Amino acid sequence: xxxxxxxxxxxxxxxxxxxxxxxxxxxxxxxxxGLEGLARAGAQxxxxxxxxxxxxxxxxxxxxxxxxxxxxxxDVPIMMLTARxxxxxxxxxxxxGADDYLAKPFGIRELVARVRALLRRPRRSxxxxxxxxxxxxxxEIHGLHIDPSRRRARVRGADVDLTAQEFRLLFVLATHPGxxxxxxxxxxxxxxxxxxVTERSVDSLVKRLRRRIxxxxxxxxxxxxxxxxxxxxxxx
Amino acid sequence: xxxxxxxxxxxxxxxxxxxxxxxxxxxxxxxxxGLEGLARAGAQxxxxxxxxxxxxxxxxxxxxxxxxxxxxxxDVPIMMLTARxxxxxxxxxxxxGADDYLAKPFGIRELVARVRALLRRPRRSxxxxxxxxxxxxxxEIHGLHIDPSRRRARVRGADVDLTAQEFRLLFVLATHPGxxxxxxxxxxxxxxxxxxVTERSVDSLVKRLRRRIxxxxxxxxxxxxxxxxxxxxxxx
DNA sequence: GGCGGCTGCCACAGTTTTCTCACACGCCAG
DNA sequence: CTGGCGTGTGAGAAAACTGTGGCAGCCGCC
Numbered sequence: 001x002x003x004x005x006x007x008x009x010x011x012x013x014x015x016x017x018x019x020x021x022x023x024x025x026x027x028x029x030x031x032x033x034g035l036e037g038l039a040r041a042g043a044q045x046x047x048x049x050x051x052x053x054x055x056x057x058x059x060x061x062x063x064x065x066x067x068x069x070x071x072x073x074x075d076v077p078i079m080m081l082t083a084r085x086x087x088x089x090x091x092x093x094x095x096x097g098a099d100d101y102l103a104k105p106f107g108i109r110e111l112v113a114r115v116r117a118l119l120r121r122p123r124r125s126x127x128x129x130x131x132x133x134x135x136x137x138x139x140e141i142h143g144l145h146i147d148p149s150r151r152r153a154r155v156r157g158a159d160v161d162l163t164a165q166e167f168r169l170l171f172v173l174a175t176h177p178g179x180x181x182x183x184x185x186x187x188x189x190x191x192x193x194x195x196x197v198t199e200r201s202v203d204s205l206v207k208r209l210r211r212r213i214x215x216x217x218x219x220x221x222x223x224x225x226x227x228x229x230x231x232x233x234x235x236x
Numbered sequence: 237x238x239x240x241x242x243x244x245x246x247x248x249x250x251x252x253x254x255x256x257x258x259x260x261x262x263x264x265x266x267x268x269x270g271l272e273g274l275a276r277a278g279a280q281x282x283x284x285x286x287x288x289x290x291x292x293x294x295x296x297x298x299x300x301x302x303x304x305x306x307x308x309x310x311d312v313p314i315m316m317l318t319a320r321x322x323x324x325x326x327x328x329x330x331x332x333g334a335d336d337y338l339a340k341p342f343g344i345r346e347l348v349a350r351v352r353a354l355l356r357r358p359r360r361s362x363x364x365x366x367x368x369x370x371x372x373x374x375x376e377i378h379g380l381h382i383d384p385s386r387r388r389a390r391v392r393g394a395d396v397d398l399t400a401q402e403f404r405l406l407f408v409l410a411t412h413p414g415x416x417x418x419x420x421x422x423x424x425x426x427x428x429x430x431x432x433v434t435e436r437s438v439d440s441l442v443k444r445l446r447r448r449i450x451x452x453x454x455x456x457x458x459x460x461x462x463x464x465x466x467x468x469x470x471x472x
Numbered sequence: 473g474g475c476g477g478c479t480g481c482c483a484c485a486g487t488t489t490t491c492t493c494a495c496a497c498g499c500c501a502g
Numbered sequence: 503c504t505g506g507c508g509t510g511t512g513a514g515a516a517a518a519c520t521g522t523g524g525c526a527g528c529c530g531c532c
Binding site: 097099152163 | 416462465471
């Protein structure tokens with residue numbers, strides 16, 4: 001189930017959005033404050049973020065930039081909302097890194113349709129970078145050494161063989177220690193193309209990965225289960 | 237500052253692209269007509285060309301071929317855009333000499349990311365020069381002695397005859413021990429002209445190379461398969 | 473303690489990826 | 503023109519990996 005974060009101060013609109021996205025089968029979480037939204041976005045991986053441009057305390061553009069700069073939602077589609085109709089706003093919104101833009105007042109059905117479209121759109125940035133062979137630096141964490149360009153992982157000094165998929169999962173989690181990823185979030189981040197794959201498969205993959213890197217797979221110390229939410233890499 | 241030529245008839249998309257590439261610090265020039273684009277490409281050297289597949293008057297594939305055939309932009313990376321999602325289009329685009337391909341509707345951020353990637357990637361001509369190894373020093377690794385300037389390879393003391401292609405493959409891999417190369421990456425690095433070649437050919441070439449340098453070709457110790465990713469030269 | 477919902481686990485069928493091979497084609501020297 | 507060599511390709515076999523469903527066990531809550 002896709003997770004959506006809604007950042008919107010107007011209670012009425014917020015509830016409306018949550019209601020309708022909920023009816024669409026999306027797991028929707030909403031906050032009314034910019035800073036809180038930013039905190040939420042930094043702590044958990046979502047599949048899409050709906051963001052109001054006009055917020056008390058902190059404006060949407062800054063939030064958008066922050067989200068894009070780093071963290072688990074760097075590559076997540078962002079849908080901007082704004083009360084103003086001016087073209088300059090539109091430009092501003094897209095400049096700051098939003099993927100789509102909707103001017104208030106909008107029809108809720110249109111919002112839903114666009115959200116669906118954004119979710120459907122394959123996310124390729126990460127895969128793309130990997131394919132280009134550019135950029136990914138090795139990381140070192142928790143006694144783990146992970147080197148993407150060599151596709152090599154070492155645990156406590158010993159090399160472990162990982163399949164391509166196990167490796168991607170480990171990499172995604174390890175680069176965001178402490179961040180909770182829902183199964184859905186992992187599906188879009190780890191699976192090469194988001195065909196019809198059950199969330200069950202995530203469990204399987206996690207189990208396989210644990211078997212290879214955990215000292216005691218029955219009592220995981222690295223890949224942790226967050227009951228009711230998903231999985232996370234152990235905090236530092 | 238890199239110069240980019242955008243050939244796209246849809247005004248909205250064109251402006252969006254120009255805006256964002258401009259924000260990226262690229263010097264962007266745009267035309268809405270295929271013939272005009274061709275004229276522009278013939279008159280001036282760019283660092284990258286973004287080309288819509290569907291254009292009024294002249295289709296993108298023909299333009300792509302024209303640009304590739306001669307002129308100052310023969311070796312410049314070309315990024316294809318298309319409204320259609322069919323695989324056949326993709327093949328058509330890449331066959332005609334495009335370097336990357338993006339199906340509409342696309343996220344503007346993805347376009348920017350890919351453009352960046354293409355610009356980062358060294359030109360074909362440079363690659364070929366690098367692969368040909370003109371003027372490179374001989375290297376010694378894993379009981380292998382490889383001398384690019386003489387195009388000679390010795391394995392465990394014995395000279396081996398390698399074809400030009402086998403040699404290029406060996407050289408590319410041996411100069412980056414441990415680094416995993418996807419088949420695609422090898423195609424652009426080893427093959428003099430990347431058009432009309434399938435990834436199967438990489439398999440074949442690897443097999444032929446192994447037959448010549450491995451003690452037991454059935455159980456390779458030098459050129460290793462990285463399942464789901466590609467091939468690599470054995471780590472030291 | 474009982475209950476509903478979530479997660480761990482497992483085997484195996486199914487899928488994807490790689491390997492192997494034979495053959496055809498193009499190129500070049502003789 | 504002809505033969506030899508290097509190379510690309512497709513098909514089928516082989517190998518590796520992965521998704522799934524169901525059940526058992528665990529968690530949090532009433």
